Amino acid sequence: MGKTFYFDFEIALMEWIQNMLGTIGVQIASLFTMLGEELLLIAVLAFIYWCYDKEFAKLMGAGIVVGLVGNALVKNIALRRRPYFDHEGIKCLKPVHAGSDIYDIAAQGYSFPSGHATNSAMIYWGLLSRKYERGAKAIRTVFVLLPILVGLSRIALGVHYPTDVIVGWIMGGAIAFLFPILQSKIERWKLHLTIFLISLVGVFYCKTFDYYTSLGVMAGFFLAVPFEEKYVNFSNTREPLRIVLRLAVGMAIYYVLNALLKLPFDDAFLASPTTAAFIIRAVRYAIVTFVVIGVYPLAFNRIKTK
DSSP, rough: OOBBBOOOHHHHHHHHHHHHHHHHHHHHHHHHHHTOOOOHHHHHHHHIIIOOHHHHHHHHHHHHHHHHHHHHHHHEEEEEEEHHOOOOOOOOOOOOSSOTTTOHHHHHOOOOHHHHHHHHHHIIIIHHHHTTTTTTTHHHHHHHHHHHHHHHHHHTTTOHHHHHHHHHHHHHHHHHHHHOOOOOOOOOOOOOOHHHHHHHGGTTTOHHHHHHHHHHHHHHHHHHHIIIIIIOOOOOOOOOHHHHHHHHHHHHHHHHHHHHHHHHHHHHHHHHOHHHHHHEEEEHHHHHHIIIIIGGGGGGGGGOOE
16 A cells, blocks of 8 residues: 655665664654654644744644645645655654554554644744744754755655655645735735635545645634634633643643543544545544544633732
């Protein structure tokens, strides 16, 4: 299932890197790859949204969901198999979904382009570096280096070809550059609706979990933003206790609600690459995202701290 295409230098480079890694190198690469994972970026987004800068977080969140869905749409067109599928000299040192068979494409997803490279380029190069462009040189240097380290880690861990990473960087940079421009020229709800309707095209051909997860997150986020603005309108905070409370309770709601929404369904069904399982997955993530972004902040004005 899928297609295999690559340049000879990519295989030679990946095999050389993996031969040089060693145990410590694998641990370091695994650490850097976490900096481009959706879960970490969502945690950072949650902190910025709930506590630090709500309006910037809305822009950041929109960029993240556009990047996630866009990446999945392209992957399901290119259908490029991951490097370790076809080259014995390349090992999968950190699968996308550790609990699934590393050769299960529905769970592990396709290779081209790299979602981690897209995410990191869009967030660190495109958004955070611009927001803090007048900040300390050290901070700006970190934002420049992070996407490079994330991309290299994906190559070293055997889950992406170098060209996957390069195209991912280009996609992430393009999204970060274009999205703020579009948002400044088009009413936000119209822009969000247009993006979501375009994203639905993947329903006709996408057969991987990442697309339906991303589509659900996009739907929930795009619905939560206007809901929060009309019915909630919470304020950010710099008070340490409120920050801790907001993050701890919010993350707990995310995990508990996600687990509760799985209970009516069999684990085998949820893990199956079927249309029904895909739809349930999208709906589940839409509900969870809408609750934590739109509904949960209703509690902020009721939580009093000294």
